[in-house]
Amino acid sequence: MRHVGAIAGRELRSLFVSPVAYAVLTLFSVLAGFFFLLSVQGFSEAINYYQQIGQFEALRGINLNNQLIGPFIQVMWIVFLFLIPGITMGLFAMEKTNGTEELLMTSPLTMWELVLGKYLAAAAFVTLLILMMGFFPSLLFLDGDTPVLGLLFGGFDLADPDPEGLQTLAGLLGLWLLGLTYAAVGTFASSVTRNQLVAFFLALALLLVLWLLSVVADLGVAEGAAGTATGLASVLTWLSTSDHFDKLARGLIDTRDLAYFGFMIGAFLILTKTAVESVRWR
Amino acid sequence: MIEADGITKRYGDFVAVDDVSFTAEAGEVVGFLGPNGAGKTTTMRILTGFLPATDGTARIAGHDIFSDPLAARRAVGYLPETPPLYPEMDVTGYLTYVAKIKDVPRGQRKAAVESATERCGLADVHRRVIGSLSKGYRQRVGIAQAIVHDPKVLILDEPTVGLDPIQIREIRHLIADLADPEKAAHTIVLSTHILAEVEAICRRVIMIHNGKKVLDQSMAELTEAGESLEDMFARIILREEEAA
Ligand SMILES: Nc1ncnc2c1ncn2[C@@H]1O[C@H](COP(=O)(O)OP(=O)(O)OP(=O)(O)O)[C@@H](O)[C@H]1O
Ligand SMILES: [Mg+2]
Numbered sequence: 001m002r003h004v005g006a007i008a009g010r011e012l013r014s015l016f017v018s019p020v021a022y023a024v025l026t027l028f029s030v031l032a033g034f035f036f037l038l039s040v041q042g043f044s045e046a047i048n049y050y051q052q053i054g055q056f057e058a059l060r061g062i063n064l065n066n067q068l069i070g071p072f073i074q075v076m077w078i079v080f081l082f083l084i085p086g087i088t089m090g091l092f093a094m095e096k097t098n099g100t101e102e103l104l105m106t107s108p109l110t111m112w113e114l115v116l117g118k119y120l121a122a123a124a125f126v127t128l129l130i131l132m133m134g135f136f137p138s139l140l141f142l143d144g145d146t147p148v149l150g151l152l153f154g155g156f157d158l159a160d161p162d163p164e165g166l167q168t169l170a171g172l173l174g175l176w177l178l179g180l181t182y183a184a185v186g187t188f189a190s191s192v193t194r195n196q197l198v199a200f201f202l203a204l205a206l207l208l209v210l211w212l213l214s215v216v217a218d219l220g221v222a223e224g225a226a227g228t229a230t231g232l233a234s235v236l237t238w239l240s241t242s243d244h245f246d247k248l249a250r251g252l253i254d255t256r257d258l259a260y261f262g263f264m265i266g267a268f269l270i271l272t273k274t275a276v277e278s279v280r281w282r
Numbered sequence: 283m284i285e286a287d288g289i290t291k292r293y294g295d296f297v298a299v300d301d302v303s304f305t306a307e308a309g310e311v312v313g314f315l316g317p318n319g320a321g322k323t324t325t326m327r328i329l330t331g332f333l334p335a336t337d338g339t340a341r342i343a344g345h346d347i348f349s350d351p352l353a354a355r356r357a358v359g360y361l362p363e364t365p366p367l368y369p370e371m372d373v374t375g376y377l378t379y380v381a382k383i384k385d386v387p388r389g390q391r392k393a394a395v396e397s398a399t400e401r402c403g404l405a406d407v408h409r410r411v412i413g414s415l416s417k418g419y420r421q422r423v424g425i426a427q428a429i430v431h432d433p434k435v436l437i438l439d440e441p442t443v444g445l446d447p448i449q450i451r452e453i454r455h456l457i458a459d460l461a462d463p464e465k466a467a468h469t470i471v472l473s474t475h476i477l478a479e480v481e482a483i484c485r486r487v488i489m490i491h492n493g494k495k496v497l498d499q500s501m502a503e504l505t506e507a508g509e510s511l512e513d514m515f516a517r518i519i520l521r522e523e524e525a526a
Contacts, residue, residue, distance in 0.1 A: 006382040010368075017370050103366035103427065106330040107383045108352040 007117025085203035088186025167251030174248025214240035283469035288338035309463035313484035365424025369413030
């Protein structure tokens with residue numbers, strides 16, 4: 001496994017001299033900021049609304065975690081859906097167009113070193129995105145009297161003005177795992193083609209299918225005779241990313257969801273290894 | 283040092299390499315000749331472990347390329363038909379990376395990179411980004427990456443393509459020096475279409491046509507026969523064409 005670092009390091013350095021990394025980082029900050037402001041706005045509108053109709057009971061139930069941070073983290077999946085394939089599309093496809101595939105495949109590397117090296121580079125990038133994104137919810141942890149919060153909420157008095165640190169971290173953990181899973185899918189997509197654009201759209205398609213599996217399952221249950229389709233439907237629902245991610249994003253840590261992400265990452269890395277090896281059997 | 287044993291490569295019904303066997307000793311420079319599409323590149327790709335053979339195998343420095351691939355690959359330096367370069371990296375960074383994945387020990391990497399840079403005439407451009415180099419310089423970087431880990435066996439697919447006459451001479455000197463039995467005594471297999479190159483540096487000639495080995499003779503015997511390499515090349519290829 002000693003070559004993993006060399007491969008990941010080279011990949012990251014190349015990523016950061018290419019415009020792709022900076023385009024993705026810029027886009028990500030803008031989109032994260034935008035969605036954060038949207039979440040803040042939705043939150044203050046909800047408070048306004050409840051105050052106007054005098055629902056003080058409901059008002060007390062509102063807190064920053066469930067009505068702001070959670071929805072913010074949840075909506076970020078769509079940003080990952082488009083950006084992570086952009087990061088991973090070149091991982092293997094570029095080696096083929098460069099001709100450097102011949103260097104890699106004739107070097108004393110194992111397939112796992114190659115696949116893990118590539119994947120770790122993408123995983124490091126995803127981690128950077130999560131750290132950048134953590135900036136936004138952390139604003140809410142500043143003391144309530146600071147201008148930031150005043151600016152955001154126009155000086156509302158919340159019954160429960162302090163967000164939960166652990167719940168927020170759990171949500172970020174969920175998004176991180178989602179990003180790592182998307183990186184594994186993107187790595188796989190890049191390993192089956194020599195064209196980066198094809199790798200990008202293939203990853204996008206795979207991720208959408210994974211997300212929508214649970215919707216398909218719901219439709220199936222609605223259409224088919226109740227009871228008969230449930231076996232398949234529950235498998236599809238389990239395979240779908242959406243439910244697992246939604247729970248984590250809301251801050252509910254369940255080992256079964258963690259296991260799901262571990263399973264998906266492992267499965268797609270094994271698929272990648274098989275695809276890279278199959279070069280040899282052309 | 284290289285023992286190729288009945289190497290065969292089929293693409294569907296098409297036979298690209300047909301039962302090619304040969305051996306090459308330490309200190310020997312073997313020239314692969316043959317018309318376009320003869321199967322030279324394919325044979326080299328099999329020897330370096332890039333492609334699997336449909337049949338047959340080979341041993342590199344005693345290691346079977348299929349049953350002991352990592353050890354075999356460690357012993358080979360390979361310059362593919364297109365030099366395997368990352369355009370965004372600089373020359374030193376690239377060679378250091380290659381040294382890492384070729385298992386050059388950490389403490390020797392810097393010296394290995396410097397020596398390869400020096401030998402391939404890259405000292406002036408070692409900080410330049412590879413994508414900004416001319417074709418000939420990129421070819422030199424390709425040769426440098428093949429020798430950076432000081433492999434016992436070198437497999438070079440058209441090494442002097444795109445080089446200027448001075449550099450061609452330098453690379454030929456380099457090849458002769460690497461193979462020198464008194465010094466490192468590397469085993470070198472190179473393919474080329476320049477017959478003068480074969481005459482200048484090869485001790486043996488292997489000619490391939492339509493995937494088959496049609497000639498395997500030492501340079502000394504060939505010069506003794508008195509026929510120029512060019513005439514012989516034409517004669518053998520035309521004879522084969524007629525037979526087909
Ligand atoms: N992936 C492939 N699928 C089908 N045929 C292939 C494939 N790769 C190579 N070939 C065929 O194998 C034959 C040998 O090709 P190879 O590249 O080994 O020739 P070569 O001797 O190196 O020629 P050149 O002097 O032009 O470099 C050619 O006819 C080529 O078209
Ligand atoms: Mg060739």
